Amino acid sequence: MNFRFQVETSIKMGNKQVQNGPRHGDSVRSYVIRAGRMTDAQRKAMHTLLPRYGILASTESGEKVDAFQVFGRKAPLVLEVGFGNGETLIEMAGSNPEYDFIGIEVHEPGIGHLLLRIHDEGLENIRVIHGDAIQILSSLFRDQQFDRICLFFPDPWPKKRHRKRRIFKPHFVELVVSRLKAGGVFHFATDWQDYAEQALALLEHEPALENVAESGFSKNRAGRPMTKFEQRGRKLGHGVWDIIVRKR
Numbered sequence: 001m002n003f004r005f006q007v008e009t010s011i012k013m014g015n016k017q018v019q020n021g022p023r024h025g026d027s028v029r030s031y032v033i034r035a036g037r038m039t040d041a042q043r044k045a046m047h048t049l050l051p052r053y054g055i056l057a058s059t060e061s062g063e064k065v066d067a068f069q070v071f072g073r074k075a076p077l078v079l080e081v082g083f084g085n086g087e088t089l090i091e092m093a094g095s096n097p098e099y100d101f102i103g104i105e106v107h108e109p110g111i112g113h114l115l116l117r118i119h120d121e122g123l124e125n126i127r128v129i130h131g132d133a134i135q136i137l138s139s140l141f142r143d144q145q146f147d148r149i150c151l152f153f154p155d156p157w158p159k160k161r162h163r164k165r166r167i168f169k170p171h172f173v174e175l176v177v178s179r180l181k182a183g184g185v186f187h188f189a190t191d192w193q194d195y196a197e198q199a200l201a202l203l204e205h206e207p208a209l210e211n212v213a214e215s216g217f218s219k220n221r222a223g224r225p226m227t228k229f230e231q232r233g234r235k236l237g238h239g240v241w242d243i244i245v246r247k248r
Contacts, residue, residue: 086111111128151188171200211243
C-alpha cells in the first residue's frame with residue numbers, strides 16, 4: 001500500500017502493552033458555540049446532504065461506528081478532529097482515494113461548507129459527524145480503530161484563564177492512544193508556540209507513543225495540506241509547529 005502521508009523516518013515498534021480506553025473524563029468543553037452566519041446553501045446542505053454524508057449515530061446508544069458498513073469497503077481509516085471549514089479534509093481525501101476519512105466538527109457553518117464541497121467534488125471517502133469530539137471519540141469508536149488521527153490548529157485559547165478549555169489535555173491523549181491501531185500515527189499542528197510546547201510535553205510523556213521526528217517538532221508537514229491562512233501567516237513570519245507521533 002502506497003501511504004502518501006510521508007513521515008520523516010521509520011521507527012522500530014516495541015511490544016509494550018497499552019491500556020485500553022481513557023481513565024477519566026473531562027467536563028470542560030474546548031469550544032464555544034458561536035453564532036456564525038450560515039449561507040442558505042450551507043443551511044440546505046445540513047438538511048439534504050448530512051443524511052447522505054453524515055454519520056448520524058447517538059453517543060448514548062452504546063453502538064459503535066462500523067467503518068465497513070459506513071463506506072462499504074475495508075480501507076485504512078483517518079480521523080480529523082475539528083475540521084473547521086473542511087478544506088484540509090477535502091484535500092487529504094481527494095489526494096488519498098484509497099483511504100477513508102471521518103471528520104468531527106461542532107460548528108454548523110463549517111459542516112455545511114464541507115458537505116457542499118464533498119458533493120461538488122463527488123468524494124465518496126469522507127463522512128462527517130456533527131458534535132463534541134471528546135464525547136464522540138469516547139462513545140462512538142472502538143479501541144484500535146484508526147490508522148491516523150489529525151488535530152490541526154485547534155482553538156489555542158491564548159488567555160491564561162481560558163487555557164483549561166484547550167482540547168489538548170492528558171484525557172485527550174489517552175483517547176487518541178486508545179483509538180489508534182498499533183503503528184498508527186497522531187499528527188498535531190498549531191501556530192501557537194506555547195500550545196505546541198504543551199502538546200509536545202504531554203505526547204513525549206506518554207509511553208505508548210514515540211516521536212517520529214525522534215525528538216522535538218517535525219521538520220515537514222508529512223502530508224498535511226497548507227491552508228491559505230497558514231500561507232499568509234508564514235509570509236508574515238509566523239511559525240507553525242507540527243508534532244507527529246506513532247503508537248507502539
